[in-house]
Amino acid sequence: MKILNERKSTREFIEKEISDQMLSNLLWAAFGINRPESGMRTAPSVLNLQEIEIYVATTSGLFLYAPKYHKLELIHNIDIREFTGNPGTDFPKTAPINLIFVADLSKYVMFGDDETLKKIMVFSDVGYISQNVYLFCASENLATVVLGAIDTKTLKEKMKLREEQLILLTQPVGHFK
Numbered sequence: 570m571k572i573l574n575e576r577k578s579t580r581e582f583i584e585k586e587i588s589d590q591m592l593s594n595l596l597w598a599a600f601g602i603n604r605p606e607s608g609m610r611t612a613p614s615v616l617n618l619q620e621i622e623i624y625v626a627t628t629s630g631l632f633l634y635a636p637k638y639h640k641l642e643l644i645h646n647i648d649i650r651e652f653t654g655n656p657g658t659d660f661p662k663t664a665p666i667n668l669i670f671v672a673d674l675s676k677y678v679m680f681g682d683d684e685t686l687k688k689i690m691v692f693s694d695v696g697y698i699s700q701n702v703y704l705f706c707a708s709e710n711l712a713t714v715v716l717g718a719i720d721t722k723t724l725k726e727k728m729k730l731r732e733e734q735l736i737l738l739t740q741p742v743g744h745f746k
C-alpha cells in the first residue's frame with residue numbers, strides 16, 4: 570500500500586549515478602527471472618512469449634539486459650541518453666539510466682498478419698514491465714517517468730537496431746532533485 574501510494578512520474582533528476590547493485594535490482598524487478606526452474610519472469614507476457622527486451626542507455630554506452638544470465642551485454646560505448654525522449658525534451662538525458670523497451674514483432678507468428686492485434690498485445694506486455702519499474706523506484710526512493718513521445722526513427726538508428734525491432738517506450742530512472 571505504501572509503495573502504491575508513492576508511485577508517481579518525475580521529470581527532474583540530479584546528476585548522481587545509480588549503483589551497479591541498484592541497476593541490477595532494477596532490471597530484475599522490471600523483467601528478471603523469478604522462477605529459475607521454468608525461466609518465468611517478474612512480469613506476465615502474452616502466451617509467455619517474453620518478447621520484450623530491455624536496453625539500458627547510460628553515460629558509459631548502450632547495453633542489452635540478458636535475463637538468463639542476469640547480465641548486461643555491451644552494444645556500443647556511445648552515450649545516447651539525449652535521444653530517448655522527444656526532440657526538444659531535455660530531462661531524459663539528465664537521468665543516469667534510460668531504459669528502452671524493444672520488441673521483435675516478427676516473433677509473433679501465432680497472430681498471423683494481424684499487425685494491430687500484435688501491437689495491442691505487445692503494448693499490454695510493456696505496461697506491466699514499466700509498472701514494475703515504477704513500483705521498484707517507489708520502493709527505493711528513485712525518480713522515474715515512462716515516455717511514449719519518442720523520436721523512434723532517430724533512436725532506432727542510434728541503437729543500431731534491426732529493421733524488425735520496434736521501440737515501445739522508454740523510461741529514465743535517476744535520483745530525485
Ligand SMILES: Cc1cc2nc3c(=O)[nH]c(=O)nc-3n(C[C@H](O)[C@H](O)[C@H](O)COP(=O)(O)O)c2cc1C
Nearest residue numbers: 576577578579580654655714715716717718719738
Ligand atoms: C504509455 C504512456 C506514455 C507516456 N508518455 C509520456 C511522455 O512522452 N512524456 C512524459 O512526460 N510523460 C509521459 N507519460 C507519463 C504520464 O504523463 C503520467 O503517467 C501521467 O501524467 C500521470 O502522472 P503519474 O504517473 O505521476 O500518476 C506517459 C505515460 C504512459 C502510461
